[in-house]
Each structure stands twice: as structure tokens, then as C-alpha cells.
Amino acid sequence: MRIAIPIHSFVPGGVERVGLRLAEEWQAAGHDVLIVLGRRRGRGSLSAPSLDYRTRPEPFPTDHWETPWMIWSMLRFLLRERVDVVFCPGNTYTIVCVAMKLLLGRRCPPMLVKISNDLERRDMHLPFRAIYHLWLRIQGYYLDLFVGLADPMRTEIEHRLAVDPARVEIIPDPAITRAELDRFSRPRERRDKPRAGCRFLNMGRLVAQKNQALLLRSFAAGGQPEDSLVIAGEGPERTRLARLIGELGLAARVQLAGHVDDPGAALKQADVLVVSSDYEGVPAVVIEAIAGGLPIVSTDCCTSMGWLTGQGKFGIVVARRDARALGGAIGDARRLTPDRAAMKRFAEQFTLERSSRTYLDALARLACRARRQRIAGLRYRVREWRERGV
Numbered sequence: 001m002r003i004a005i006p007i008h009s010f011v012p013g014g015v016e017r018v019g020l021r022l023a024e025e026w027q028a029a030g031h032d033v034l035i036v037l038g039r040r041r042g043r044g045s046l047s048a049p050s051l052d053y054r055t056r057p058e059p060f061p062t063d064h065w066e067t068p069w070m071i072w073s074m075l076r077f078l079l080r081e082r083v084d085v086v087f088c089p090g091n092t093y094t095i096v097c098v099a100m101k102l103l104l105g106r107r108c109p110p111m112l113v114k115i116s117n118d119l120e121r122r123d124m125h126l127p128f129r130a131i132y133h134l135w136l137r138i139q140g141y142y143l144d145l146f147v148g149l150a151d152p153m154r155t156e157i158e159h160r161l162a163v164d165p166a167r168v169e170i171i172p173d174p175a176i177t178r179a180e181l182d183r184f185s186r187p188r189e190r191r192d193k194p195r196a197g198c199r200f201l202n203m204g205r206l207v208a209q210k211n212q213a214l215l216l217r218s219f220a221a222g223g224q225p226e227d228s229l230v231i232a233g234e235g236p237e238r239t240r241l242a243r244l245i246g247e248l249g250l251a252a253r254v255q256l257a258g259h260v261d262d263p264g265a266a267l268k269q270a271d272v273l274v275v276s277s278d279y280e281g282v283p284a285v286v287i288e289a290i291a292g293g294l295p296i297v298s299t300d301c302c303t304s305m306g307w308l309t310g311q312g313k314f315g316i317v318v319a320r321r322d323a324r325a326l327g328g329a330i331g332d333a334r335r336l337t338p339d340r341a342a343m344k345r346f347a348e349q350f351t352l353e354r355s356s357r358t359y360l361d362a363l364a365r366l367a368c369r370a371r372r373q374r375i376a377g378l379r380y381r382v383r384e385w386r387e388r389g390v
Helices: 014-028 063-080 091-107 126-142 153-161 178-184 212-222 238-247 263-268 284-291 323-335 340-350 352-387
Strands: 002-007 032-037 052-055 085-088 111-114 145-148 168-170 199-203 228-232 254-258 272-275 296-299 315-318
Touching: 002 014, 002 063, 002 091, 014 032, 014 284, 014 352, 032 063, 052 063, 063 091, 085 091, 085 352, 091 111, 091 126, 111 352, 126 153, 145 153, 145 352, 153 168, 178 263, 178 284, 178 340, 199 212, 199 263, 212 228, 212 238, 212 323, 228 263, 238 254, 263 284, 272 284, 272 323, 284 296, 284 340, 296 323, 315 323, 340 352
Parallel strands: 002 032, 002 085, 032 052, 085 111, 111 145, 145 168, 199 228, 199 272, 228 254, 272 296, 296 315
Antiparallel strands: none
């Protein structure tokens, strides 16, 4: 198959990282994978896999216009090259895919969409939620096949996108490789000098969605004086968060570590992973923490979070945007002792090697279906021409 994947840039992000990892696996399996890249810039370029990247020269810096630029780049690409199927790596790119369907009509290849984020969006005010849910139904009307990252997402996708169950598949999020699973699940190193403090870790971009401001207030209320918190990530909220750390008197206990290239090493140094997001899909960092046997404290930021945490066996889930509840969970987290072997068994379903093959099967079925429809349409037109004596 020839598979096209739109990617904005090499700026680190979970959706893009998983998309490029899948592309590398599919290329190794003998398929022709083409990355339509908006900008050949970003810190992730240093570790990007060796793939066929198609990039158009930017007429001006497109960082603040990445979606219109991605639409233009994808349109120019699909007008010039034939592909069997388009893989949409996350919700961020659905507007690009819908635009291709509208602009290209029957010439547009079929599109498989990975649902990477929460569809309810309870963080939005009611009028905006209604508009967002209407947008989801538009996606359901135009796009071809939707993949949820965990079984609890199935009902949500069918309902919010108003699609037939046959157009929904569940493929566990390929967040880790088999080698990473084995590395993460190795016995944790003992501290040289025991200490009372608990080491908390939050990993994610510093953006409003992750709500690290809530985390800081909760940590100030629920953490012990000996506890520490590392927030690993970069983003536009950094200045605001640094100011809040000072206001809360946490400068000696909280570190803004910036982007971390090796999440496994950061998880090894932590005692508890904390997720404070307003909304997520299936957070890759939670899967990595489960693989490493790390207890989890999280807001109820997605349909799958209760399932991911083993309904309380692997961690604590509290209401979104509730600083008191999150602070209480942070205080209780030091007593969590989940079954590491059970967590590893649970994490095995999320390996890249397993999910990449399942994705290929879904892409092949979608491409074959589109091919059959084209042949049937051609036969119909030939029969129509014959009846008209053309």
C-alpha cells in the first residue's frame, strides 16, 4: 500500500511521535509510507525516523498558521500523487482530512482516523460544546473509518460521531515498543539513602489542556514538606507556571524540567505519576507508567481513565478541576502499592509491534473497499454509456 500521513512538524507531541513510529513499522513491513510534513523544524527532528518526508517551501513562517498550511500542503500532494489510503494520526488533523474530502470529492483517497482525544470535552462551556459536537458529526459524515485507543471509547465514538458500529475499530494505543516494555518493567532501583519524601512526576506539554496550574495548587495543599514534584515538558504556559510556583512557595520542591527525551529514565526516578489534564484520549505517559509499575494519580480526563487504572488497582482517579480532591489523592498516593506484574500484563496490549499489524489490516480493508467501490462506479458508468449509445 501507499499510505500518506499528515504531520505538522517535528515539534514534540504524543500524536506525532506515535504516528511516525507507526510509519516506521509500516515502512519496515514493505509499504510505501509518505509523510506530508508542514514544517521541517522542531526538536523532534533529531530523533525522527528515516522516512519519505514531503515538504513544501514555506512562503513565510507558518507556525501560527499550521492548519491552513497543512491543508494547502496536503491538497497539493494529493493532486500530484496517488495513494491508497490516508492515515489521520489524531483529532488535530481531522480538519485537514475533511477539507480534502470537500476539495477533492471522489478523487480523495479513503481516510482512517485515530481518535486521540476526548470527544465529550466537558471542559468547554455549553454553547462551544454544542458546536464541537456538531463538528464531530461532520467528521462522521465525511471520513471513512475511526479507531479508538481503548475499548471504553467505542460507545463514545459511535454516539458523538453518529457512525455505524462497522465504521469503528478499537486498536490499543501503540505507545511503547516491546523493548521499552521490558526496559520499563525492570525492577526499580533502590534509593541509596531512604527518605520520607515522595517523588511525583507530571509529563506533558505546558498548555492549558494539561492544567498544571491545578496540579501545583493541589501539590501545595496535599504534598508533604519532604515531597518533590517534577513537571517535564515545554510550552506556552511555562512563564505562568513558574510565577505560580513562586507564589505558592514551592521553588525548593518543584522543578520545571523542560522537554525530556527519555521518558523511561524520568519514570524510573519517580514514585508516582500525576495527570491533571482537563481532557485526554489515552495518555501515552499513563501507559508508560503502567508498564513501569508506577502508581498513578489522575483526573477523570477521559472515558478510559478508570479502565486504564484498573478500576482503582493501579491508581486513584478524581474529578476534573477539583484541587481539593487531587490534593487528597496526592496525599494518599504514598500508600499505593499496585501489583507490578499485573500492570506489565495489562501494558502488553499497547505495544507498537502488536498494534501496527492491526492498523495495517484495517488500512488494507479500507483501501480494498475503496477500490471495489471505484470499480463498481466505473462499471455503472460504462453500462450507462452503453445504454446511451456512447
